[in-house]
Amino acid sequence: MSEREVDVVVIGAGPAGENAAGRLAEGGLEVAIVERELLGGECSYWACMPSKALLRPAQALAEARRVHGAREAVGGKLDVGAALERRDEIIHELDDSGQVPWLEERGVALLRAEGQLEGERRVRAGDDLLTARRAVVVASGTTAALPPIEGLEAARPWTNREATTAKAAPERLVVLGGGVVGVELAQAWASLGSKVVLVEAMDTLIAREEPFAGEQVEEALRDAGVDVRMGARATSVRREEGGDATAPVSSAPGDEGCDAPVARGDQPAGGEAVVELEDGDSVRGDELLLAVGRAPRVDGLGLDTVGLTADGPLAVDERMQVGGLGWLYAVGDVNGRAPLTHMGKYQARIAADQILGRGTTAAQWDGPLAPRVIFTEPQVAAVGHTLDSAREAGVDVRAVDYPTGGVAGSSFHGRGGSGTARIVVDEQRGVLIGATFTGPDVAELLHAASIAVVGEVPLERLRHAVPAFPTRSEVWLRLLEGYGL
């Protein structure tokens, strides 16, 4: 048991926590960071990074197959073993030692323990008790949400963790939920050989995006052999044990008690998961992936010791301060503003600058309007409003659509490369307030829209930013022409 005083304590070393700690330390403060699992967090090991690693080989291959001259060289099949090996490399075999030097170089003290508030500006980290002279930053992230479906826990479902670290493709995979995690991992495993069923209770996938995005992703999933069940509500789940059910029972999702990261995907759950649907039908799989949302990790943070309670996200203001306490901040997914790695890092910069006393501005655009990419094929890249969300917000808007692949630059990127580009224009202000691009490999088209939207560049100026010929970015030209410019 030791006591120690620093300027700032950061709880959680995912991207948001690490970035806060790094920036604060670079700003001259003495910083300690407390992490119970891996430096780099969910994103680096069990979410963004491995899911993209699993998706990418099929996309690179599909693109080569669309390009004449290249396609003839592609005789073989995607090598699942090699793809999984590369995934393991990208997640560093769940070893975070490579991340330690980054903290060390910045003089950030690392405590490998569960961090818990113990009164004002005090954080317990295992045997250590830390006092923060200036601030405590909570960046504890989220866990997979467990929906109230009968029998779910006992059926030993996969969460994102098992689904991103599995050592082999399950023969049959049932995915519960057609949000971002659901569609990405359904497509990834289908491309790696699994027979996938996707069960979504609503009538649309990735429902917050433009309707055409969900439709196009649904079509692509079906083309890839995924059995997509829309408007299908799961009523109960069970696991029927098979004769070879020798695999250990895995931990339940949302289990806060595990001390070390566990790649629970390294062994099959055994038997067969059966999902009963409301309409009387049922679907079966060797594994069942739970992808129905995330729950902020607020339990066990000791919020009660500073007079707070939270059974949802840890609410913050635009400077990432919690409850007007002055010394307590929350950044990243735990605050629920925009559960995206890049926005967590953005919030970390905002909070750090605030703590450092730099006259920084408040967070902008970090709610549901934040830039976002879904890395399926077709990819979906969006920023700001959809047409519907703009209308709901009462803005006088007009949308212009154009086929993403309908420009000369797409000739070189495969004939299948269609998709849709949409801009949403605020008619009163003459600026973009939203843009969505779908199609193969559109992720890098997004940042131009983000700058236009966040920069509030008037359309009258935007027309002078000329996309180069023959790039696919020329779709901008068509969109602006479609608006009448």
Place this chain on the structure above:
Amino acid sequence: MSEREVDVVVIGAGPAGENAAGRLAEGGLEVAIVERELLGGECSYWACMPSKALLRPAQALAEARRVHGAREAVGGKLDVGAALERRDEIIHELDDSGQVPWLEERGVALLRAEGQLEGERRVRAGDDLLTARRAVVVASGTTAALPPIEGLEAARPWTNREATTAKAAPERLVVLGGGVVGVELAQAWASLGSKVVLVEAMDTLIAREEPFAGEQVEEALRDAGVDVRMGARATSVRREEGGDATAPVSSAPGDEGCDAPVARGDQPAGGEAVVELEDGDSVRGDELLLAVGRAPRVDGLGLDTVGLTADGPLAVDERMQVGGLGWLYAVGDVNGRAPLTHMGKYQARIAADQILGRGTTAAQWDGPLAPRVIFTEPQVAAVGHTLDSAREAGVDVRAVDYPTGGVAGSSFHGRGGSGTARIVVDEQRGVLIGATFTGPDVAELLHAASIAVVGEVPLERLRHAVPAFPTRSEVWLRLLEGYGL
């Protein structure tokens, strides 16, 4: 012989001319367009489009080979025949009939003839004499420049036309000139099997771009087996006829007299081209590609009939008007402002809006600072100033560099994916005035920079435009952090 009156006559149906005609017609004017060769112009058949078609297969294949899981499926070699077939498809086998409906739908009259001014607002087009009520728009483009090197013409060199339409890869190709055309076609043919020598008189390739761009392209060319001769000045050229020199003598470059497009690359020139260098060395090839710049096509335009002369570009003001005549415009490469297809189309929109009496603004950023992409591997994408050009312009600037591939998003795009990203910041105004990206497949990263530069988005605002994780656009984050934001 017929006489006819229309609102506007456009001379030249390349991208600039076509876009001017189309926009004017859509604006309600009666328009005639005069074209002596192919609708779509140099760009569509002998420049941008085929060169990208020749470059793309190797790049798509290289990318698939960099991605584990995909690479194992790529057992074969690039199929040169298939690549050339696709190139032929992209240039429509030099048949422009597919372009005719676009003009017809807009009611634009097409005259297939050489267009020539014959006094104020009058254009001769073969047997037709056109009178323009409002304006004449010259969009006659450029031809390959013929440098004063002894013996050049007699050596039957290729221009961009033969080099983009050749029916087979020459066994040995000598490229004279290391500008955009030279480096793109050197790399394209090397990837298709030619043994290439690139001769550049200066000490740097693509000299107007950031020095690191030329260096990286040079290294890539050498890695691809191209024999790059820097600081090598050609003093004379000759063709030594071989025993099998049965091929017809091809037209000389810059020959204005040809009535129909000729794919002179369909037969080898025969014998061996020998280039003597200043240092006493010589290089030899089956074909010799001339890529030392372009000459505006002003001869034969009848400029003298309206009191003008031009032995260089047809100078225009920022509204694309020539010589203060009020009725004469020049758009696209012939005006020399920014010889790039997208800027020609931009100028066409400016001129058309001017003629239509729309209160449009003048052209901005269409000089050497215009957005530009070189489609080699690594690609080079740039907008606005380089560090050198900004300093020469007397701006108080600071540059920030970051490896283009130094972000998480690059993990999925091949390990070779490095390159350099540079922003050039105007310190007084706090805005970007230039950006350059090099690396594989960076073309689509450019438009974000173009919007930031042309939109003059303050850096203090730009920091709130957050690149999505894990995209390669996150290099923006590092660049802004490098600047101190």
